[in-house]
Amino acid sequence: MTTTATTEEAAQNHLLAGVSDEELARLLPNLQLISLPLGEVLYESGEKMDYVYFPTTAIISLLYIMENGSTAEIGVVGNDGMVGIAIFMGGDTTPNRAVVQSAGKTFKMKAEMMKDEFTRGGRFHNLCLRYTQALITQISQTAVCNRLHSVDQQLCRWLLLSHDRLPSDRLIMTQDLIANMLGVRREGITHAAKRLQNAGYISYARGDMTILDREGLESGVCECYQVVRTEYDRLLG
Amino acid sequence: MTTTATTEEAAQNHLLAGVSDEELARLLPNLQLISLPLGEVLYESGEKMDYVYFPTTAIISLLYIMENGSTAEIGVVGNDGMVGIAIFMGGDTTPNRAVVQSAGKTFKMKAEMMKDEFTRGGRFHNLCLRYTQALITQISQTAVCNRLHSVDQQLCRWLLLSHDRLPSDRLIMTQDLIANMLGVRREGITHAAKRLQNAGYISYARGDMTILDREGLESGVCECYQVVRTEYDRLLG
DNA sequence: CTTTGTCTGTGCGTTGACGCACATACCGGA
DNA sequence: TCCGGTATGTGCGTCAACGCACAGACAAAG
Numbered sequence: 001m002t003t004t005a006t007t008e009e010a011a012q013n014h015l016l017a018g019v020s021d022e023e024l025a026r027l028l029p030n031l032q033l034i035s036l037p038l039g040e041v042l043y044e045s046g047e048k049m050d051y052v053y054f055p056t057t058a059i060i061s062l063l064y065i066m067e068n069g070s071t072a073e074i075g076v077v078g079n080d081g082m083v084g085i086a087i088f089m090g091g092d093t094t095p096n097r098a099v100v101q102s103a104g105k106t107f108k109m110k111a112e113m114m115k116d117e118f119t120r121g122g123r124f125h126n127l128c129l130r131y132t133q134a135l136i137t138q139i140s141q142t143a144v145c146n147r148l149h150s151v152d153q154q155l156c157r158w159l160l161l162s163h164d165r166l167p168s169d170r171l172i173m174t175q176d177l178i179a180n181m182l183g184v185r186r187e188g189i190t191h192a193a194k195r196l197q198n199a200g201y202i203s204y205a206r207g208d209m210t211i212l213d214r215e216g217l218e219s220g221v222c223e224c225y226q227v228v229r230t231e232y233d234r235l236l237g
Numbered sequence: 238m239t240t241t242a243t244t245e246e247a248a249q250n251h252l253l254a255g256v257s258d259e260e261l262a263r264l265l266p267n268l269q270l271i272s273l274p275l276g277e278v279l280y281e282s283g284e285k286m287d288y289v290y291f292p293t294t295a296i297i298s299l300l301y302i303m304e305n306g307s308t309a310e311i312g313v314v315g316n317d318g319m320v321g322i323a324i325f326m327g328g329d330t331t332p333n334r335a336v337v338q339s340a341g342k343t344f345k346m347k348a349e350m351m352k353d354e355f356t357r358g359g360r361f362h363n364l365c366l367r368y369t370q371a372l373i374t375q376i377s378q379t380a381v382c383n384r385l386h387s388v389d390q391q392l393c394r395w396l397l398l399s400h401d402r403l404p405s406d407r408l409i410m411t412q413d414l415i416a417n418m419l420g421v422r423r424e425g426i427t428h429a430a431k432r433l434q435n436a437g438y439i440s441y442a443r444g445d446m447t448i449l450d451r452e453g454l455e456s457g458v459c460e461c462y463q464v465v466r467t468e469y470d471r472l473l474g
Numbered sequence: 475c476t477t478t479g480t481c482t483g484t485g486c487g488t489t490g491a492c493g494c495a496c497a498t499a500c501c502g503g504a
Numbered sequence: 505t506c507c508g509g510t511a512t513g514t515g516c517g518t519c520a521a522c523g524c525a526c527a528g529a530c531a532a533a534g
Contacts, residue, residue, distance in 0.1 A: 064381045067460055072384045074377040089370040090363055091472050095464055096377065121358055126327055133326040136373060140311040140333065143380035144301045147309045147420040150520075174481065183384040185522060190482060206481050206530065223304055227332055235328050387490075411511065422492060427512060443500065443511050475534100482529075489522075498513070504506090 005031040005107060012056035013107060014080050014236060015131060019124045027117060027124075031107040036060075038172060042083055042098040049093065051108040052084035057167045058104030061181055063097045072146070072183030073158075075138045076101065078165025080232060081131050087111045088118040088128055101181070102162065102171060130235045137231040145224040151184050155192045156221035158182060159202070161228070163211050174207040196220070242268040242344060249293040250344060251317050251473060252364055260361045263354060268344040273297075275409060279320055279335040286330065289321035289351045294341030294404045298418055300334045309383070309420030310395075312375045313338065315402025317469060318368050324348045325355040325365055338418070339399065339408060367472045374468040382461040388421050392429040393458035395419060396439070400448050401466070411444040433457070 005028050011017040019027065036042075036058045043049050045065060053060065060083050062075045074096065077083050083106075086094045118125050138161075145154055158181065162171055175193060179186040193209075196202045201216035202209060211217065218225075242265050248254040256264065273279075273295045280286050282302060290297065297314045311333065314320050323331045329348075355362050382391055395418065399408055412430060416423040430446075433439045438453035439446060448454065455462075 062377075064377060066381070066385060070385055072381045074380050086370060088366070089373075090367040091370045091468075094370070095374060095468060119358075121356075129325070130327040132369070132373075133323060133328045133331070136326075136369075136376065137332060139373065139376050139380060140299075140301060143311050143376060143383055144303070144309045144420070146380055146383035148303060148307055176481075183381070186482090187484085187523090188521065190484090194483080204482095231328075231332060413511075423512090424493090424514085425491065427514090431513080441512095477534080478532090480529100480531085482527100484527080485525090487523095490520095492517105492519075494516090494518105496514085498511100500511075501509090503508090 005033055009033060009056070010054075010107070012079055013054040013082075015082055015127055016054055016107070018127050018236070020122060023117065023120075023122055023124045027109070027113075030109050030113045032109070033105055033107055035105055036100045036103060038100055038103045040100045042100070043093075045095050045097050046093050049084045049087055050111055052082055052087050052111060052114045053098075053106045053108050054082050055079055055104065055106040055165075058100060058106045059102035059162060059165050060098050060106075061101035063099055063181070064095070065097055070183065071180045073181040074142055075135055076158075076161050076165065077135075080165060080236065081135065082128070084111070084114070085128070085132050085135065087114050089132070101177075102166065102173070104167070127236075134232045134235045138228050141224045141228050145222060146183070149222045149224065151182070151188045152192045152195065152220065153222040153224075154182055154184075155189065155196070156217050157225045159196075159211065160214070160217055160221060160225050163214065163217075164229070169211045171209040171211070172207060173209060175204075242270055246270060246293070247291075247344065249316055250291040250319075252319055252368060253291055253344070255364050255473070256361045257359060260354065260357075260359055264346070264350075264361075267346050267350045269346070270342055270344055272342055273337045273340060275337055275340045277337045279337070280330075282332050282334050283330050286321050286324055287348055288345045289319055289324050289348060290335075290343045290345050291319050292316055292341065292343040292402075295337060295343045296339035296341065296399060296402050297343075298336050298338035300336055300418070301332070302334055307420065308417045310418040311379055312372055313398050313402065314372075317402060317473065318372065319365070321348070321351070322365070322369050322372065324351050326369070338414075339403065339410070341404070364473075371469045371472045375465050378461045378465050382459060383420070386459045386461065388419070388425045389429045389432065389457065390459040390461075391419055391421075392426065392433070393454050394462045396433075396448065397451070397454055397458060397462050398465070400451065400454075406448045408446040408448070409444060410446060412441075 060077045063071050175189040176186045179189045201213045297320050299312045300308050412426040413423045416426045438450045
């Protein structure tokens, strides 16, 4: 399930699409396109990262795990970004888990190669930093949203963030898993999802969710979603 | 109220203390030591940053402001770090406000100079990135804490984070302001602070708070504080 | 066709935080 | 010394979310 990348394939990831031809020529031979199943853990909290990932159709969730086992998501990464920023930021590890939230494909590249190319200081270096700033905005807005907004609003935000990174309108994900991401009860998601289904915005059955009316979701979301969206566009658009 | 910096003064900020002699020689003539009063705004959300700040005794709070006027803090910066990472991350602005939480002194430096030195790619460049990663951890843990922990626990965390960055045990700050930082009601802080005062951990009166028993506070805090502390030590210690 | 496991729906008591209203206490200035 | 502004204390009704318990509903496997 491993092949070397072509230029067209690489462009499916927005970061790789933005690097210079010269940089891409160096990166391509080191990029492997692999498939990730739902639930696969790319790295555990505190674990040394051997690879950096550039998703194309997969979505990766960044999760914090507390001592008592409860979890909360701080951010989500799709074809707009990369997983493993600690590699070039200098820390090598982070205190969170990266887990596949939606099965799909991703490129992976050895951490050493990542560091080498980053150190060259070209457009790739700058792109990585701008992406990191966008991610900081997403994490910050998650913090604010966790404090100030209802589960209903947060579910809308989460669905929209996922939809933005999804190749289709279908999302394979149980309510229990969504609850773990948002750090709330499963029953809370049941109620919120039911309201969204009654409104005709989504339909779902046993872990198979379809987004029917994006604008409907946008009408129910808090301002947090748009702030993050705008900042991603500004920094990486 | 403006003087050029000496080496000893600069070392009061942990980041400046960590750069090479050569880098410091370039930076020093561009560093101005200034005093910041409580409540001063260093930059507004979305506003172009003209300066980067390296606090010595001042503490700066990074705040998000919602459309309805409610606020929530995502992180706090003292002599352990710097304000204005967006300058070298490439975004130039961020969607949050930076406001003086505790009056004191800070160095400031022109954004252009910051970019120039960062681009050189030396130890300063790496230090800035490692600090940014530490800040990401702080923001992430804030997100998790907002989701999962009580106001009491969060007040303990907030007091400890402030105390770590404070030159003394006194904190000039009303309960109303603390409530704005944590994004909760003023009455909630009144109750929590009263419990801490009854336990003998702090004493306060009309905006003048003193930390009496640090270990007491540590006994009431959630794990979030230690995670952030450990990560700062690992990355910058 | 039954069993087993998983996913979703629902009810109910509890609780932590909210919003509001108002009382009290303290400080500094006129 | 009084007064107005600010800081803190407190009570009370409301509400969103929690924890728990359990009931259907569906899918896959035997």
